Amino acid sequence: MTQAAIALNDVTRTFTRQAGDGADEDSGIRVLKSITLDVPTGSFVALQGTSGSGKSTLLHIIGLLDRATSGTYHLLGQDVSTLDDDHQSDLRNLALGFVFQSFYLIPYATALENVILPGLYSGRPRSELVARAESLMEQVGLSDRMNFKPSRLSGGQQQRVAMARALLNEPKVILADEPTGQLDSTTSRELIKLFHTVHEAGTTIVLVTHDEEVAREADRVIRLHDGRIVEDITAG
Incomplete structure (x- = not known):
């Protein structure tokens, strides 16, 4: 059986609502409710759901940008709840x-300088x-735009720079939050082709999208509603 790159068990996320916001006393708003999910290494998964369904909160927990209120989360076999913020940051940057x-x-940085940015704390030589x-x-088709600043690039070109930046440290997992949201349909298709190329090289991809056409490009679609997984469909 393929090892899970991402494994969540009974994960919840509750945000505190202070008294005075219509509540008599401090209370919590539970955004994620008992999320249990395994994403095998090498998967291409799309997360879907309406606004407020919890999909972006879930992606932030997977990306170590937020912590679960309860439950367990293993990334690449490591229990991230045992890591302090500095070690989580190191894992996030490398994995x-x-x-x-x-x-x-x-x-104010060139496209090339933007791509290099995640590697500055890796200890690797600048060369x-x-x-x-x-x-x-x-690889992303921008060899003639390396010294251009973002203001001189189209939206699609800027997103390809962002994709190159995401790949700099050779991560095991790519997390994408509505990556085609600001792109036209033609540019979106070009970007999805890049995601497929990365996936075929063995990288695990988790992509949040509201676009049904984009979601169908994934091998598996997980739909959330009101903080819960309500549908989990594997292609084919």
Whole structure:
């Protein structure tokens, strides 16, 4: 059996609501409710759900950007609840790559410099990082845009820079939150082709999307509603 890259057991996430927000006393809003989920290594999974369903909160917990209120979470076989914030940050930087809807590129840095950014804390020589970044820029079709700043790039080009950045440290898992949300249909299809290329190389992908067409590109679609998994469909 393939080892789970991501394994959550009975995970909940509750946000505190302070008294005065319509409550008589401090109370909690439970956004995730008893989430149990295994994502085998090498999977391509889409998370779907309406606004407020909990899909982005779930992605943030998987990405070590937030902590579960209760339950257990193992990433690549490691119980992340035993790690302090610094060790979680190290694991996040080395094991995970992120692609967001809003790109989050540094406006005053070139495309190449943006790609190099995740490697600055890895201890690898800068020459090695530059060579890796240049190779990735070529793979995403932007070898002639390395020295351009984000303002000179289209939305699709900026997202491809973000994809190259996510791959710099050769992560085991790519997490994507509505990566096609700001792209037109043609550019979206081009980006999804890049995701397939990365997936075929063995990388696990978890992608949040509201787009049915994008979700169908995944091998497995998990739908959330009101903080719970209500449907788990494997393609084929």
